[in-house]
Amino acid sequence: MTEPDIGIVGEWLHSYEEDTGDAEVYRPARHPFRPSRRPRRGLEFRADGTFVELRPGPADRPRPVTGRWHARESGVRVVFPEGGRVDLTVLSCQDGVLTIAK
Amino acid sequence: MTEPTNARFPARDLCGTMLVHRRLLNESMTYRARRAAIETRALRYEQGRRAPVRTEVLTIPVVVHVVHDRAVPADDIADEQIHSQIEALNRDFRAANPDVAKVPDVWKALVADARVEFRLATRGPDGEPATGIVRVATDRHDFTVDDGVKSGATGGSDPWPSDEYLNLWVCRLRGGLLGYAQFPGGPPQTDGVVILNTAFGTTGTAAHPFDGGRTATHEIGHWLDLYHVWGDDDGACTSDDKVADTPNQADANYGLPAFPRVTCGNGPNGDMFVNYMDYTDDAGMFMFTRGQAARMNACLEGVRASFLVSPAAKEAPAKEAPAKEERLTRAMPETWRPSHDGDVERLLQDSERLTTEVLNDIRAAIGMVGGHPDG
Ligand SMILES: [Zn+2]
Numbered sequence: 242m243t244e245p246d247i248g249i250v251g252e253w254l255h256s257y258e259e260d261t262g263d264a265e266v267y268r269p270a271r272h273p274f275r276p277s278r279r280p281r282r283g284l285e286f287r288a289d290g291t292f293v294e295l296r297p298g299p300a301d302r303p304r305p306v307t308g309r310w311h312a313r314e315s316g317v318r319v320v321f322p323e324g325g326r327v328d329l330t331v332l333s334c335q336d337g338v339l340t341i342a343k
Numbered sequence: 344m345t346e347p348t349n350a351r352f353p354a355r356d357l358c359g360t361m362l363v364h365r366r367l368l369n370e371s372m373t374y375r376a377r378r379a380a381i382e383t384r385a386l387r388y389e390q391g392r393r394a395p396v397r398t399e400v401l402t403i404p405v406v407v408h409v410v411h412d413r414a415v416p417a418d419d420i421a422d423e424q425i426h427s428q429i430e431a432l433n434r435d436f437r438a439a440n441p442d443v444a445k446v447p448d449v450w451k452a453l454v455a456d457a458r459v460e461f462r463l464a465t466r467g468p469d470g471e472p473a474t475g476i477v478r479v480a481t482d483r484h485d486f487t488v489d490d491g492v493k494s495g496a497t498g499g500s501d502p503w504p505s506d507e508y509l510n511l512w513v514c515r516l517r518g519g520l521l522g523y524a525q526f527p528g529g530p531p532q533t534d535g536v537v538i539l540n541t542a543f544g545t546t547g548t549a550a551h552p553f554d555g556g557r558t559a560t561h562e563i564g565h566w567l568d569l570y571h572v573w574g575d576d577d578g579a580c581t582s583d584d585k586v587a588d589t590p591n592q593a594d595a596n597y598g599l600p601a602f603p604r605v606t607c608g609n610g611p612n613g614d615m616f617v618n619y620m621d622y623t624d625d626a627g628m629f630m631f632t633r634g635q636a637a638r639m640n641a642c643l644e645g646v647r648a649s650f651l652v653s654p655a656a657k658e659a660p661a662k663e664a665p666a667k668e669e670r671l672t673r674a675m676p677e678t679w680r681p682s683h684d685g686d687v688e689r690l691l692q693d694s695e696r697l698t699t700e701v702l703n704d705i706r707a708a709i710g711m712v713g714g715h716p717d718g
Contacts, residue, residue: 270517276521276539276550277544278553278597278623278624281519296577297575297577297595299522299571300523300525300526301520302488302524303520316442
């Protein structure tokens, strides 16, 4: 397993207003996001390899789904214990902005 | 991209919706059993196998907890802003909102008056005079969705008894979130609704496009057991909101969509994005349906039956904008006005239609309330 990429460690929320044609933009959870009725998807990469995704919840409280993450070439692989595996291509991660390929 | 199994984050992996509910249900067997009973009952009402016994407009006592950073005085919103929210609720839940006229013709016959009103509590939990507004200055700048705002121990404000009052917490929420709710049947100490301070009411700090008071209307819809009209299946057409007269629709709608918006083969009329339980802007949502009103009735005559007998609900009439014909009712002498006791009596005597389980619900609710001092 590759050492976690420290740059990506933390809690990110989808700043969908900033998305481009082929990239999704995430900012730290503490960022002063504009109020939005559309839920902001959350991605949390913990240093111990725990991954928490925040998905839309039925009473508007985001619903955490936990898995494991590890860095791979050009991105991150996430594996969920319930099954399912996702590869994220990290386009950039600097100055408090995480950009992921759509 | 690196040979992804899913190109995007799989919102729908492993049959989305059922996972939502299963995870929630697994949290507690008690909660699971309660939700099942609530759902069974809701379906009976919704399918017309049971008619509501309630004949009167129910007024729900509300306590608003304004939890604000002591360093940010503007977050301590004014009474006027709070009153503007109560007024908005009393329009929306009585179908007395002027924008109900914008409902597309094809759905006009479905518009429902839920016959629920709200009033700031005039008595506190111990029977003491109250304004229904609790102001708490805190050292916390904002809150997350961990229910921290619902307890003084975590920098928030403790609820008033949630079987007698609807607790509304108003605060700054992280992540741009407008609010969140708890379905009936959950833990009483966190029961109620949380609203972002700039999405609360229609004046003061309320900010466009969430300055129509509709965040609270939507969240209280959940508190009265309504689901999102799209069924929380993240774009699939497999699950709906368990209400027959709202069309099955794929996903949430945002902003101000144009009619019709067809998904899930629900043409020609398409998604009911004008419903309070979709995700459009405040100016884009203006109706509950009859089916949703039936679900709310099932909730109010079941798991939330305590509100039908709550002493707090039997206080003097509200000062806030009475809706429509209620003005007449309120002008009548006290003795002419139907009391909630009438509804309770009917509920208890209507044993032919009531199951033992439901009777027990109501008796338990009365017991709870009766156990209160100054009841
Ligand atoms: Zn909702």
